Amino acid sequence: MDSLNILGLIFVLVFFGLMIAASVVLRQREGRKLREIPAFGRLRRAIGLAVEAGSRLHISLGRGQLLSPQSAIGYVGLSILDRIARSTSISDRPPVATAGEGSLGILSQDTQQDAAKYLGVESDPMRGRITGLTPYSYAAGTLSFIQEEDIGANLLIGSFGNEVALITDAAERRDGMTLGGTDNLTGQAVLFATAQEPLIGEETYAGGAYLGAGPMHIASLYAQDILRWVLIGLIVMGAILKLFSVL
Amino acid sequence: MRNLVYTAIAIGVGIVVLLGYFLQFDLLVNLRIVLLEWATILVATALLIGVVNLFIVHWRKSTTDQPNRVNSIALLAGLTITLGVAGWFGPTDPYSLWIFNYILIPIEASLMGILSVVLIYAGVRLLRRKPNLLSIVFITTAVVILLMTGPLFGIDIPGLAELRIWIGKVPAVAGARGILLGVSLGIIAAGLRILIGADRPYGGN
Amino acid sequence: MEKIYCPSCGKPNPIDNKFCDFCLTQFHPQEGDSADSEAPSVPGIGDNQNGLGGHESDSNVPDWLSELQQSNEMEDEKPLDSDPELGQPANAISDWMTGVSGDGEATVGEVSPAAPFLPDQGIDESQDIPHWLNDALIEEEAQDSVEDERPGEVPLGGEGRDVSQGDSSPPKISEETPGDRENAGPLAGLRGVLSAEAGAARVRKPRTYSAKLKVSTSQRAHIDLLNSLLEDEGQPQPLPQRRSISQQHVLRLGIALVLLLAILWPIVIASQEMPFPDYDEGSAEVNRLISQLPENARVLVGFDFEPGLAAELDTAAAPVFDHLLSEGALLTLISTSPSGPLLAERFIRSIKPDQELISGLEYVNLGYIPGGAVGLLSFIENPQGTIPFTIDGLSAWETEGRNGLPATTGISQITDYSMVILLVDDPDTARTWIEQLGPTITNPQVLTSFVLITSAQLEPVVRPYYESSPQPVNGLVVGLRGGAAYARIIGSDEFPGKFWDAFGMGTFVAALLILVGGLGYYVIPELSRTARGQEKVKR
Numbered sequence: 001m002d003s004l005n006i007l008g009l010i011f012v013l014v015f016f017g018l019m020i021a022a023s024v025v026l027r028q029r030e031g032r033k034l035r036e037i038p039a040f041g042r043l044r045r046a047i048g049l050a051v052e053a054g055s056r057l058h059i060s061l062g063r064g065q066l067l068s069p070q071s072a073i074g075y076v077g078l079s080i081l082d083r084i085a086r087s088t089s090i091s092d093r094p095p096v097a098t099a100g101e102g103s104l105g106i107l108s109q110d111t112q113q114d115a116a117k118y119l120g121v122e123s124d125p126m127r128g129r130i131t132g133l134t135p136y137s138y139a140a141g142t143l144s145f146i147q148e149e150d151i152g153a154n155l156l157i158g159s160f161g162n163e164v165a166l167i168t169d170a171a172e173r174r175d176g177m178t179l180g181g182t183d184n185l186t187g188q189a190v191l192f193a194t195a196q197e198p199l200i201g202e203e204t205y206a207g208g209a210y211l212g213a214g215p216m217h218i219a220s221l222y223a224q225d226i227l228r229w230v231l232i233g234l235i236v237m238g239a240i241l242k243l244f245s246v247l
Numbered sequence: 248m249r250n251l252v253y254t255a256i257a258i259g260v261g262i263v264v265l266l267g268y269f270l271q272f273d274l275l276v277n278l279r280i281v282l283l284e285w286a287t288i289l290v291a292t293a294l295l296i297g298v299v300n301l302f303i304v305h306w307r308k309s310t311t312d313q314p315n316r317v318n319s320i321a322l323l324a325g326l327t328i329t330l331g332v333a334g335w336f337g338p339t340d341p342y343s344l345w346i347f348n349y350i351l352i353p354i355e356a357s358l359m360g361i362l363s364v365v366l367i368y369a370g371v372r373l374l375r376r377k378p379n380l381l382s383i384v385f386i387t388t389a390v391v392i393l394l395m396t397g398p399l400f401g402i403d404i405p406g407l408a409e410l411r412i413w414i415g416k417v418p419a420v421a422g423a424r425g426i427l428l429g430v431s432l433g434i435i436a437a438g439l440r441i442l443i444g445a446d447r448p449y450g451g452n
Numbered sequence: 453m454e455k456i457y458c459p460s461c462g463k464p465n466p467i468d469n470k471f472c473d474f475c476l477t478q479f480h481p482q483e484g485d486s487a488d489s490e491a492p493s494v495p496g497i498g499d500n501q502n503g504l505g506g507h508e509s510d511s512n513v514p515d516w517l518s519e520l521q522q523s524n525e526m527e528d529e530k531p532l533d534s535d536p537e538l539g540q541p542a543n544a545i546s547d548w549m550t551g552v553s554g555d556g557e558a559t560v561g562e563v564s565p566a567a568p569f570l571p572d573q574g575i576d577e578s579q580d581i582p583h584w585l586n587d588a589l590i591e592e593e594a595q596d597s598v599e600d601e602r603p604g605e606v607p608l609g610g611e612g613r614d615v616s617q618g619d620s621s622p623p624k625i626s627e628e629t630p631g632d633r634e635n636a637g638p639l640a641g642l643r644g645v646l647s648a649e650a651g652a653a654r655v656r657k658p659r660t661y662s663a664k665l666k667v668s669t670s671q672r673a674h675i676d677l678l679n680s681l682l683e684d685e686g687q688p689q690p691l692p693q694r695r696s697i698s699q700q701h702v703l704r705l706g707i708a709l710v711l712l713l714a715i716l717w718p719i720v721i722a723s724q725e726m727p728f729p730d731y732d733e734g735s736a737e738v739n740r741l742i743s744q745l746p747e748n749a750r751v752l753v754g755f756d757f758e759p760g761l762a763a764e765l766d767t768a769a770a771p772v773f774d775h776l777l778s779e780g781a782l783l784t785l786i787s788t789s790p791s792g793p794l795l796a797e798r799f800i801r802s803i804k805p806d807q808e809l810i811s812g813l814e815y816v817n818l819g820y821i822p823g824g825a826v827g828l829l830s831f832i833e834n835p836q837g838t839i840p841f842t843i844d845g846l847s848a849w850e851t852e853g854r855n856g857l858p859a860t861t862g863i864s865q866i867t868d869y870s871m872v873i874l875l876v877d878d879p880d881t882a883r884t885w886i887e888q889l890g891p892t893i894t895n896p897q898v899l900t901s902f903v904l905i906t907s908a909q910l911e912p913v914v915r916p917y918y919e920s921s922p923q924p925v926n927g928l929v930v931g932l933r934g935g936a937a938y939a940r941i942i943g944s945d946e947f948p949g950k951f952w953d954a955f956g957m958g959t960f961v962a963a964l965l966i967l968v969g970g971l972g973y974y975v976i977p978e979l980s981r982t983a984r985g986q987e988k989v990k991r
Contacts, residue, residue: 002271005268005269005270005271006269008269009266009270012265012269012435012439015435015436015439016439016443019439019440019443021433064824065290065822065825066286066290066293067283067286067287067290067823067825067826067827068824068825068826068880068884069431069434069825070440070824070880070886071882072434073433073434073437074439075354075437075441075446076437078434078448079446079448090378097835100295101293101297102290102295102296102297102298102300103289103290103291103293103298104292105296105446106293106296106300107449110449111448122732126304127302128302129299130297130301130302130304131301131303132402133294133297133298133790134355134758134759134789134791135303135758135791136355136358136359136758136759138357139357139358141301144315144318148314148315159880160367161878162362162909163358163362165365165366165369166358166361166362166365167437169365169368169369171337172432172700173700182877183430183433183434183880184879184880185423185426185427185879185912185913186878188426190366190369191290192385193366193369193373193385194365194366194369196440198868200426201425201426201429201430202429202430203433204432204433205430205433205434205437206433207434208446213446214445214446216440216443216445217440217444217445220436220437220439220440221436223436224429224433225361227432228428228429228432229427231432235381236260239378240833274964280830280833283823283826283829283830284830286823286826287822287826287827287830288822290822290823290887291822291823293537294790294822300763316885321700322793326927338793338794338797338843339793339794339797339811339817339842339844341796344794344798344801346795347759347791347794347798348798350761350800351759351791352762355758355760355762356760356762356763357761358760358761359760359761360757363656363711363962364704364707364711367707367711367962367965367966367969368704368707369701370966370969370970371703371707371965371966371970371973372970372973373970374970374973374974375970375973375974375977377972386966386970389963390963390966390967393959393960393962393963394542394959394963394968395959396908396931396933396959397726397955397957397958397959397960398726398727398728398729398952398953398955398956399956400725400726400956400960401726402512408460414921415911415912415915416915419911419912419914420915422912423912423913424916429522431812434505442687
């Protein structure tokens with residue numbers, strides 16, 4: 001067995017243990033405080049407006065393939081879609097999801113159907129649609145969708161490349177709010193410049209915790225924080241050892 | 248009951264694949280390979296389902312009185328013709344390549360051109376929208392990289408070339424690494440949440 | 453011991469007291485006060501021989517009052533139920549009312565304007581008014597003063613009367629000893645009734661307030677504003693019309709025009725003035741690796757980029773493949789993106805337009821690998837099992853009894869290839885290839901080299917892999933710059949120089965637009981805002 005494999009397995013097990021421990025501790029302690037991320041505050045307001053003012057929410061799940069690491073952020077997008085659908089499906093303009101990948105499109109329809117069933121309302125499968133199967137065709141389909149529908153807020157939570165600039169530009173032309181987060185480096189740089197509320201790095205992965213998707217989301221955030229500091233310590237230590245020619 | 252079965256399948260398969268990746272036992276490895284091959288077939292099928300979904304959405308739009316349904320009709324026509332030509336003659340046939348070379352490539356290149364205008368426009372407005380230090384650093388870096396990537400009329404500004412190389416090798420790489428490490432932690436967390444059933448994107452809520 | 457009853461609170465005090473022990477009211481000695489003094493009487497009624505402490509002498513007691521007191525004494529001796537008037541209070545009231553109306557022309561509920569309001573003035577001295585009636589009179593007057601005083605009006609009977617002056621004198625309370633019967637009010641006839649406290653028994657006419665609302669000027673302004681807001685609320689407001697040409701449109705169009713001119717001009721004038729880059733380490737390393745390839749080397753080429761970036765990557769890769777084909781390499785083309793196989797086919801046919809490469813002979817196109825990273829890993833571990841056929845439907849690999857295609861002959865695993873070249877534009881795809889292929893490539897016993905030809909945006913992502921040790925990426929050609937450097941190394945004229953000048957002009961103008969436009973877009977509004985602020989201050 002490769003030592004790298006063993007290290008990887010240990011890391012995953014430690015992460016898992018930290019998540020479980022954090023969930024137990026947090027259950028006993030009240031008042032879980034998370035640091036303020038203004039983007040999610042604005043998102044909550046947008047969700048409230050969607051019900052009160054009758055504006056439509058649009059969630060775009062990106063083009064991350066399910067059998068790749070880019071699927072994880074797609075799952076985060078689905079969690080957020082689930083929370084939003086449960087909050088706003090009763091309004092006269094329920095949210096719509098778009099995706100650039102077949103499996104994500106199917107899952108988005110399934111998520112909205114579940115939410116509708118939970119609320120006891122009818123579900124329209126067309127509220128989860130695939131707008132394109134390549135990055136730029138997906139961007140072109142999504143931006144035309146934004147231009148046709150009266151979208152109040154656009155949430156771009158998924159794997160996007162630099163084509164996301166076309167989507168944010170279309171949203172800005174329609175005076176809609178844009179909140180975006182992606183795991184792609186190029187996409188993050190583009191979102192920083194073009195989106196009103198960009199989420200950088202792993203802030204996107206915290207979306208579920210900030211929208212109340214469940215206690216395990218918050219527990220995993222705490223586990224991530226602990227391991228991040230561990231990694232920082234290891235990097236600094238490695239750099240020092242390398243500096244003194246120990247490594 | 249059905250949700251429990253879905254969740255059990257998801258958790259079981261996830262654990263087998265994860266352990267099969269780390270532990271090199273023959274049984275686990277073989278099981279992992281079989282499961283991944285099934286998943287690959289499913290993903291390829293999902294691609295076809297995506298095409299069908301696209302067709303259905305635009306068919307509905309073109310057959311009902313909705314705004315801009317001409318675009319949907321054009322899409323359906325293009326889809327049908329391309330499918331027909333590539334399906335009949337083959338994907339590497341000159342006719343198929345003609346559609347690819349003279350329709351698809353120019354369309355995507357045009358979108359890239361629009362993208363460059365959009366990005367420059369965003370760069371122009373960035374300082375006004377977000378007047379902070381990060382925006383200044385962002386714009387400065389973009390300008391330096393742009394100037395030194397091109398030939399710059401053969402003008403050699405002392406220090407600028409070295410600055411570009413240094414930016415590309417040190418802060419950009421370091422920042423990218425940091426972000427990727429954070430993203431990796433997020434990916435592991437998301438995956439573990441699905442493994443323990445806390446997240447059920449397959450509709451098990 | 454003899455006691456005196458306080459006229460104010462009605463509590464018994466020793467007769468020698470000059471002040472009440474309970475409420476400190478000053479007692480005034482009166483003539484005719486008996487030792488067995490009675491409880492303080494209701495003002496104007498009853499025995500005021502002792503209790504009306506406020507009167508210093510009999511001379512201050514009106515005659516009618518003293519007569520009333522005398523008559524009360526007589527009335528007290530009568531049994532209660534024999535009093536026809538008590539037994540018939542309604543009739544008695546009505547009789548009283550009749551009597552009063554005859555006197556002052558007032559009806560029930562009304563007080564004649566001329567009728568005096570004060571109890572000591574409202575009763576005819578000549579009438580022999582029973583004590584209970586006197587009580588009722590006082591109560592009626594108190595009620596009338598409340599009922600008749602309508603909002604905004606001066607109380608009836610008060611015309612010409614100064615309403616600001618109320619009846620400030622406290623009512624006189626009749627003196628009664630404890631245990632005596634209550635003579636007035638709803639508790640008339642009951643014994644042991646506590647006499648009213650001084651403050652509680654005081655009946656005073658309420659102050660009259662004007663019912664007209666006093667509204668100041670600022671309040672009126674606020675009222676008008678609120679009214680207008682409320683009126684506007686009900687009226688539908690027209691939606692603001694979106695301007696067809698806004699500042700955003702103008703700015704976008706301006707940027708597009710300037711950029712277009714900057715890029716087209718060198719192409720139109722066929723300018724080739726800008727020099728190629730001198731040396732690029734990554735490109736030089738790729739050149740060295742390709743030069744060391746054996747004759748008819750099998751090379752695996754991955755085409756994982758989008759059609760939109762075909763121009764950049766085709767241009768950057770052209771001199772590399774020109775060199776590769778001149779070394780006699782045989783190519784296997786593959787892709788993990790759906791449009792990759794067609795991009796590969798298109799690229800291969802465009803490298804040597806005068807010398808068409810034959811599919812199946814000089815190159816093999818294996819097509820698309822579904823499943824992303826998983827599919828790629830599957831191909832790396834088992835290429836023949838993952839993709840058994842080419843894109844044209846031919847059997848791709850040699851088997852027992854069948855020769856394979858020249859490009860795949862002798863290939864059973866990924867390490868059988870001499871080189872793997874990846875053309876990529878996406879950082880995630882690049883990392884996927886590096887991470888899946890890296891463990892295999894970095895094995896010291898493996899001689900396969902891994903080369904990347906990437907878009908310029910990927911440099912920060914892939915450079916660490918090129919510069920690390922062990923080195924999962926052995927060579928790196930980055931964007932047009934890298935391609936131009938490679939063309940200069942091999943002395944190739946295949947690299948389109950006219951695009952190099954356009955590229956240079958375009959990047960320069962883009963940088964200028966961001967810098968100048970950004971500063972102007974920020975500074976000019978700030979200056980105008982400052983100027984407006986200063987104008988306001990001056991005004």
